[in-house]
Amino acid sequence: MRMRVTAFQLALAAGAIVLIAGTLLFAPVRAATSLDWHACPEDAATECASLTVPVDWSHPDGGTIDIAVARKSTRSEDRIGTLIELPGGPGTSGVDTLLHGDRFSPDLHARFDIVSFDPRGVKRSHPLRCDAGLSAWPNLLPDAGGSIDDVHSYARRLADSCRRDTGALLDHLDSASVARDVDALRHALGEHKITLYGRSYGTMAGQAYAELFPDHLRAMVIDSVDDHSLDGPAFLAAEARAGRDTFGEFVSWCDRDTACSLHGTDIRARYTALFDRAERGALRDPQHPDRPLAALVLSRNVTARLYQPEWPALADDLRTLGDQPQQPNLPFPQPEPTGTPAVMSELIACSDWSFDIPDQARWQQLWADQNTNAGTLRAHFAWAAGSLCSGWPTPPANPPHLPRAAGAPPILVMNSIHDPATPYEWATAVTSHLPGAVLLTYDGWGHGVYGRNPCTTTTGDRYLIHLTLPPTGTHCAV
Known part of the structure; x- marks a missing residue:
């Protein structure tokens, strides 16, 4: 029989849930936690698990859903910790991405456990269903x-x-709720700090995580960035x-x-x-x-x-x-x-x-x-x-606002100059809003920068592994 640790139980283990200035904050979990990992049916080399989280994080004693999680572990003695990929889309399955070939370099696989998940409402995580x-x-x-x-x-x-x-999940599909799911995943992994990589719509959850849980963020790359202030x-x-x-x-x-x-x-x-x-x-x-x-x-x-x-x-x-x-x-x-x-x-x-x-x-x-x-x-x-x-009957649970990431570590932003989905102007704006952030510009075309060429990959790896940001104004040629 597999045992699940719910995010609500994790929060209770930590102590009280407090409301400060209208923002729900969850105290850090002190007790060790774990997930029940098993070989994924599609690929025995990848581990799968599920994490139970509240449907509504503002009422964590209410209904719950299971979040599907996948992991590729490193056996290196030089392991740094866990790198969580934040799926984009919206609607992309992070489990599928990890099962069928992720974008990360061998150097990152050697130093991190690579983890991803299906966000709430997506595929294995209580998928959105309509008529x-x-x-x-x-x-x-x-x-x-x-x-x-x-x-x-x-x-x-x-x-x-x-x-x-x-x-009820329909009203709680927002990126801030996904960020809280990610922190519950951090708890369950037993990590005090995590490293994040978000691409495209995954940068929304990344920015929300930096805002809500800056003390638990070791480093973060946001690649092809949404400007949520618009x-x-x-x-x-x-x-x-x-x-x-x-x-x-x-x-x-x-x-x-x-x-x-x-x-x-x-x-x-x-x-x-x-x-x-x-x-x-x-x-x-x-x-x-x-x-x-x-x-x-x-x-x-x-x-x-x-x-x-x-x-x-x-x-x-x-x-x-x-x-x-x-x-x-x-x-x-x-x-x-x-x-x-x-x-x-x-x-x-x-x-x-x-x-x-x-x-x-x-x-x-x-x-x-x-x-x-x-x-x-x-x-x-x-x-x-x-x-x-414009005709949706309920207002957005996570409405647009300037990022509030005080206390977060310096963040690496990546964007191509000619991006059809996340314009370069968004990357420059987000970088200016995040204290200490640095923008790496790819002088080419397309959506998604990490993995484009040796320059973008090496720059990303150097930051994620050694916490070394590139100089301000760094460009990678085509």
Whole structure:
């Protein structure tokens, strides 16, 4: 029989839970704790366990969920401690990442136990469940007949179904709750201090951890950073500018490189024509020819190709779509091919971000701003999150605010100059907000910097192992 140690029991072992200045603080655990590790079914070389945590950390004696955890241990006598990876997405499984090949160097594996987890609401950790009948998104394009009232109505119906099928966890998917789960994991691992690496949306939980538990943080890398100080319009505008910048970099490459299958053509005009066809429902999904390819899905798919980036594949995608014969228009709504609501990332984002769109006029204005900021791309995938979250019936549990990380050790921030998802301007802002933080700039393209090349990897390893930050203003060339 396996024994679980709940995070609530850990807190009780430590003593009282206190409320200071409206922020829930948990006293450190003094008693030794442990997890029941066993070989993961998918890979015997990786260990798996589960940790029970409260659904609502402000009421830790209420309901609980199990958080799935995975670990790759080191046997080195030079072991430093535990390095916990904070999964991104939102909605990424950290257990899967560890099982199927993590991004960390052999040097880090030799010095740390590498641990990751499925965040609350994700895959093995009480996954978010909603009515599959709501897989058809509302029309999110004001210029194509979309109505913000319809979007808000859909958001309320979706929230009702998710609350019915998921339970109270729906209101506690925020990054601050994930950070508290991470500290419960630290307790269970028996570590006084932990080392953290967060990429993309994982940087949200990382910043929350530095704010809530600075005394238990040994070191932290936040790679491709979210700026949680932004309001809704600023968030949408920055994301759109990132899309314009990175799509422009793709176009520039295609103009100068004959390896591009669209070399010598007007790529911007081609994309504009495709977006217009998608708005009318006249573009087909190559993977599902009986379904339309929605305009925002087209934009999202293009942005996804900019993550690595995969420029040759993106050129081939646009060429294939442009070569489609003219098709009759298909009406809205346009269902996602998965048959289930493809909104996990949007719903988790609603727990951390605020978007105030009260009426059609404001939505139309923001759409015009989105088109201007995104340029040829017309929109960023963040538009869907902003629109849906503006109608979410409960306010974010972890609303935007400036980071308050007093007492945390100096943090290493990493970002590429041309990032399609977390703009470089966010990295510079977050670095300025965190005392002692240093920004490492990758002078290239894509989302995610650690592991890009020897410079980024060595710089990250030197900090994580030896606590040696690079000089301010350090750049890694492409």
